[in-house]
Structure formats: C-alpha cells, structure tokens
Amino acid sequence: MNLELDQEHELVRQTVREFAEQRIAPVAEELDREARFPYDLVRELAELGLMGMTIPEEYGGGGADTVSYAIAVEELTRIDSSVAITVAAHHSLGTLPIYYYGTEEQRREWLPDLASGRRLAAFGLTEPGAGSDAGNTRTTAELRDGSWVINGSKLFITNAGTDLTACVTITARTGDGEVSNIVVPNGTPGYGISEPMHKLGWRASDTRELSFEDCAVPEANLLGPRGEGFKQFLEILDGGRISVAAMGVGLAQGAYDLAYAYAKEREQFGQPIARFQAVQFALADMATEIEAGRALVYKAAWLKDQGRPFAREAAMAKLYTGLLSNRAANASLQIHGGYGFMDESPISRLYRDQKILEIGEGTNEVQRMVIARHLGL
Amino acid sequence: MKVAVCVKQVPEGTKRIDPGTKRLDRSGEGALNSFDAHAVEEALRIRDAAGGGEVVLVSMGPAKAADALRKALAMGADRAVLVTDDAAAGADLVGTSRVLAAVLEREAPELVLFGQQAADADGAVLWSAVAERLRRPVISQVAELTVADGTARGKRQTEFGYDVIEAPLPAVVAVSDAINEPRYPSLKGIMGAKSKPQETLVLSDLGVEAGAKTEVLALADPPPRGETRKLEDDGNAAAQIVEFLDERRLL
Ligand SMILES: Cc1cc2nc3c(=O)[nH]c(=O)nc-3n(C[C@H](O)[C@H](O)[C@@H](O)COP(=O)(O)OP(=O)(O)OC[C@H]3O[C@@H](n4cnc5c(N)ncnc54)[C@H](O)[C@@H]3O)c2cc1C
Ligand SMILES: Cc1cc2nc3c(=O)[nH]c(=O)nc-3n(C[C@H](O)[C@H](O)[C@H](O)COP(=O)(O)OP(=O)(O)OC[C@H]3O[C@@H](n4cnc5c(N)ncnc54)[C@H](O)[C@@H]3O)c2cc1C
Numbered sequence: 307m308n309l310e311l312d313q314e315h316e317l318v319r320q321t322v323r324e325f326a327e328q329r330i331a332p333v334a335e336e337l338d339r340e341a342r343f344p345y346d347l348v349r350e351l352a353e354l355g356l357m358g359m360t361i362p363e364e365y366g367g368g369g370a371d372t373v374s375y376a377i378a379v380e381e382l383t384r385i386d387s388s389v390a391i392t393v394a395a396h397h398s399l400g401t402l403p404i405y406y407y408g409t410e411e412q413r414r415e416w417l418p419d420l421a422s423g424r425r426l427a428a429f430g431l432t433e434p435g436a437g438s439d440a441g442n443t444r445t446t447a448e449l450r451d452g453s454w455v456i457n458g459s460k461l462f463i464t465n466a467g468t469d470l471t472a473c474v475t476i477t478a479r480t481g482d483g484e485v486s487n488i489v490v491p492n493g494t495p496g497y498g499i500s501e502p503m504h505k506l507g508w509r510a511s512d513t514r515e516l517s518f519e520d521c522a523v524p525e526a527n528l529l530g531p532r533g534e535g536f537k538q539f540l541e542i543l544d545g546g547r548i549s550v551a552a553m554g555v556g557l558a559q560g561a562y563d564l565a566y567a568y569a570k571e572r573e574q575f576g577q578p579i580a581r582f583q584a585v586q587f588a589l590a591d592m593a594t595e596i597e598a599g600r601a602l603v604y605k606a607a608w609l610k611d612q613g614r615p616f617a618r619e620a621a622m623a624k625l626y627t628g629l630l631s632n633r634a635a636n637a638s639l640q641i642h643g644g645y646g647f648m649d650e651s652p653i654s655r656l657y658r659d660q661k662i663l664e665i666g667e668g669t670n671e672v673q674r675m676v677i678a679r680h681l682g683l
Numbered sequence: 684m685k686v687a688v689c690v691k692q693v694p695e696g697t698k699r700i701d702p703g704t705k706r707l708d709r710s711g712e713g714a715l716n717s718f719d720a721h722a723v724e725e726a727l728r729i730r731d732a733a734g735g736g737e738v739v740l741v742s743m744g745p746a747k748a749a750d751a752l753r754k755a756l757a758m759g760a761d762r763a764v765l766v767t768d769d770a771a772a773g774a775d776l777v778g779t780s781r782v783l784a785a786v787l788e789r790e791a792p793e794l795v796l797f798g799q800q801a802a803d804a805d806g807a808v809l810w811s812a813v814a815e816r817l818r819r820p821v822i823s824q825v826a827e828l829t830v831a832d833g834t835a836r837g838k839r840q841t842e843f844g845y846d847v848i849e850a851p852l853p854a855v856v857a858v859s860d861a862i863n864e865p866r867y868p869s870l871k872g873i874m875g876a877k878s879k880p881q882e883t884l885v886l887s888d889l890g891v892e893a894g895a896k897t898e899v900l901a902l903a904d905p906p907p908r909g910e911t912r913k914l915e916d917d918g919n920a921a922a923q924i925v926e927f928l929d930e931r932r933l934l
Pocket of ligand 2: 395399428429430431432436437438439461462463464465505508513662665666667668669670671672
C-alpha cells in the first residue's frame, strides 16, 4: 500500500496553488460581482498547459494523469469555482468526448485547439425536460442529404457561448429509441445561443440556453457509432464526476482555510474565537471530512488512471464531497459571523458557489441512484 | 551561453531555530528561495535570448532540497547538481562558499547567478564569498541585467537613483526581486523535470570540506520594542505622524 503522491503531483499542486493565489484570488470577487467571463485567466491557464491536462501530447494536451488533473481542479476551486468549472467543463465535458469517441480525423480537426486551450468546448446534454432523466432527450437529428438536421433545445450549458467557444457536443435522438452525440460548431446557421444566464453562484462562468432550428451539420460530425450516445454520455459523466468531486474537496478546503485564519484573528470575549471549543470542533470536523473526501476523490482518479472500473467510486466521491462542501461552507460562514455575509468576504462567494456541486453532473439523489445500482439494488 | 544558478531550499512559512542545535529547523516543508526563482528566470531568459546554451542549477542542502531543484527544472533549467552530505549540515559562510565554488570551478559557466539573499538565514553575502574564491567580478542587487559581447551590465537601484555596473565575463551576479516576474512551471515542464539530469555529489567528490569554523553560542529574541502607538486614519493621520516624530526630535 502506498498513499504517497508522485513528485509531479506535488509540483502540480504547488504550481496551481501559487497561480490561484497570485493570479485568481485578486480578481475573483470582481469577476463574480460583474459576472464577467475570465478570458485573461483562461489564456494564462492555457499557456501553462492546464486546459487540456489529460489529453495526450500528440493532440496538444498535457499528457498528465487524472490524479494530477483532480489536484489542479481542487486547487483552483480552493480559490475560485468559476475558473475551476470553466477548466473542468472544458476538459472533461467538452474535450474528452472528442478524444474518446472521435475518429482520427475528428481528433486532428478539433483537439489541437481544444487541448491547448486556444478554443473552448461544451457538452450539451441537459434539456428543459431532460435533467436527471438525461436519456429523455427531445432534441432530434435527422440525416438529410449528407447532413444532420438538428431541432430542439439544451439548457444550462457551460462554456457554450464564450468568444473562445469552438463547438458543443450534443446528445440528440437520431432514430426511434436511438441517441447519438453530434458535434455542432459555433456559428452554424440555425444554432442559437442565449444571453448568459444569471446565477446564484459560478457567476463568472458561462452558462447558456441553446436552440436548434433546422441546424445542419455535416454527417461526419457524428461522434462514434450511431446510437451509442446514451452509453457515451454515461461514461463522460462518470469521469466528469471526478472533477466535480475534486471541486467539492477544493471548495471545502478553501472554506476551511478562510475559517481557520479568521478564527485565529477574530477576538471576542477578550480572546481569539479559535480558543472556543465550539469553533475548534467545527474546524476539527471540517479538517477530518476534507481528508476523507480527498482520499475518495484521489482513489477514483487513481482507479481511472489504472484503467480499472471507477464509476462507483466517482459517484461516491461526488456525493460525499457535495455534502462535505455544503457542511464546510456553512460552518465556515458561521465562524465568520456577520462579516462572512458581506459580499467582500470570500466565504460569501464560496458559500454561493457551493450549492451547484450537489446538482451539476448529477444531483445527490442521482449519485445515490448510481451507487445503489452498483450495490446491486 | 552557459549559466549556472545557485539555488537554496528554504523552510516554508515562519522560520524556526532549533534551540538544541541552534540551527534552522529544516524538518518541515521546503520551498525554492524566492529570490532564487528570480535568478532562475533571468538565467532562462539569457539562455533563450542567446539562442541556446545551458542553465545549470547548483545547490548544497539536505537530500530533500531536490524538491526545490525540481521546481527550477520544471521552470526550464536544463540540469541540476546537488551537494548533499551529513558533514555539510550546519555549514557556515566559509564552508558553503567553498563547496559552491568547487562545483562552479568544475562547471566553468560564463555567468553565475545568485539570488540576493536566502529567506531563511538572510545573509546576503554568499555571492561575494563565492566570487572571491572564483576570482571573478561580482555585481550585486541587480534589478536589470544585460549580457552582451562578453560583458555583464547590471543596473542596481539605490536610494538616490541607479548604479550601472559593468563587468567582463565570466562574472558573478546577484539579482534582486525587481529584476523580473518568475514564470510558473508549465505542465509540460513539470512532466519533463524528472527526466532531466540531476547529479548528487558528496563532499569527497569535490575534495573539499564544508564544516563550520564558526559556532553559534546563543540566540535570543530581539528586545521588546519600546512604546508603540497605533493610529487610526481619521483624515489627519499624516499630521499625527509628523507630530509624533517631531516630539521625539526625529525630523
Ligand atoms: C541564525 C543563523 C546565524 C548564522 N550566523 C552565521 C555567522 O555568523 N557566520 C557564518 O559564516 N555563517 C552563519 N550562518 C550560516 C550562513 O547563513 C550560511 O551558512 C551561509 O551559507 C550564508 O548563506 P545564507 O543562507 O545566509 O545565504 P545568502 O548569502 O543570504 O544567500 C544569497 C544567495 O546565495 C545562494 N545560496 C545560499 N545558500 C545556498 C546553498 N546552500 N546552495 C546553493 N546556493 C545557495 C542563493 O542564490 C541565495 O539567494 C548563520 C545561520 C543562521 C541560521
Ligand atoms: C450552473 C449549471 C451548469 C450546468 N452545466 C451543464 C452542462 O455543461 N451540460 C449539461 O448537459 N448540463 C449542465 N447542467 C445541468 C445539470 O446537469 C442539471 O441541472 C442536473 O443534472 C439536474 O437536472 P435538473 O436541473 O433538470 O433537475 P431535475 O432532474 O428536474 O431534478 C429536480 C429534483 O428532483 C430530484 N429527482 C429527479 N429525479 C429523481 C429520482 N428519480 N429520484 C429522486 N430524486 C429525483 C433531483 O435530485 C432534484 O433534487 C448545468 C446546470 C447548472 C445549474
């Protein structure tokens, strides 16, 4: 048994932590307040090779393992969730489907720009009537004269409408009881993208509603074999859960670090509030749960890197860290008292950014359904 | 252009002196000394501007100082030499400079860069001792460096303006943190660092001794500061400061 991270992992953590503290922390509050997409940070992250971490180098990616990627996402979220989800959605939802299921030609066409982070990609699964029941896709794609003609809509799609976005991969009904994934380039006639949606958290990340009206893309934009879409998106979500679970650990760690510093500095009744046992116990619980959550996330990531089944652990990690980050954000804000409720204190942003971790890429309930299925129930 | 950079791993966070050995406690996490990150960055720029060459890292420290070297390798340095030997623990200025100079003699770089000072011991002296041993000119506190036509030209900020100092190569230069903004290691750099040559030497490989001729006899906290007064700025803090200084005839 060896629980030691590699030196590369440590260096990834150190580098991303420094980057997040020095480059992201000073602007996070403003980006959130103005709901402004972090273009400059994305450019810098791309230069560091952090937008396409696990894509092989031959396609312009970093060739890193999933553990490194989870560490990077964790460290970004420790400082700011909007930036972290921009990276995670681009990597795990936008880019990986093309790497996993694309033909060599499709990979060569899309991956160099996406894996290097010059352009962004999105994944459109959710629809107004298909959320947890993601297989209930109503969007249709009909093959006509060598083109897929798409009609329907998608909802809450991350990274779909930025100036850098190259494409969205959508699930569509391509026949009776048949779902397939199709790549739709931005700018295709008939593909409409709403204004950015207004949100409680993740305010600097890009979330859009998409509409397709007789939107025609080449037949060759089909990803993998026709009718494989359902299986494909389940696989994509299994992997995506590792990144959202890493976000849960990172957010909890960020909340803990803020509470720890504040508790040592804030004095009431003539002493730092960290001297009060109630505050100490809250911090002790947080630290313990973070340790447990991190172990679960790294295990899921490690299993994936070993090429072993990881879906069960990924769902467990996502569920656990969703709940953990909720408790941690809540306890941290409590320790901050009224100051924590003010917009200028980072914990208020972390508190708002937390809730979606229990909803996106499968709600807590959906994780429990997945876990129950793995338990043979 | 071959550039050597002397880098030190320093304890992270607040420094602690071990009361038993009266040495710095190096048991916790270590980090690349921040001034040295500026020196590495400068070396990389000089190498790249010269269209090639080599950046060699030179360090003396415990075995885990290799972590700090790995960060500098991930930034883009080409290889590293670490001298690690129990007999070198607690080395003083004279001992450390002897070891570093011995490695540098062997490497024979055209330019040796140092950070201005180490964040742990804060000596800000080592570069002058090493330059003396190598019999090379030294420019310290350099905030801007140009290397061309066999000379190094350093600009150093002073209280009254700038000094511009020129020295023929080979030379030793200690850089200030104003000289550049060190890059973050890229993922590619991080992944590639492990496969770069990293040589570990013991003192006998160099045929030198490093032991300390000085002995730290006692360490004590600085005496408490006398009377202090905290001013809240209610609009006339400046006037209050002037008054405070004037009362003490400090103006
Ligand atoms: C409390 C205390 C008191 C001390 N008092 C004395 C004393 O009175 N006399 C004495 O001789 N020594 C003393 N020392 C030891 C002395 O500080 C170091 O041994 C000596 O190497 C000077 O290094 P520095 O860390 O001060 O480096 P600085 O001179 O501050 O370092 C300048 C640059 O030199 C390079 N560098 C420094 N150390 C290394 C290294 N190990 N490997 C590679 N590059 C390096 C880096 O580029 C660094 O930025 C003392 C140390 C301590 C902790
Ligand atoms: C900011 C943001 C970004 C997003 N980004 C993307 C993206 O990039 N791509 C994408 O495709 N989607 C994205 N989504 C959509 C997200 O994945 C869905 O919101 C999520 O899957 C839940 O679907 P829903 O919102 O329709 O909720 P519903 O499915 O309507 O769920 C409502 C409630 O009912 C519960 N529920 C539903 N079914 C069951 C059941 N069988 N048993 C017990 N409880 C049940 C749910 O757990 C939940 O509590 C994003 C969402 C948000 C908010």
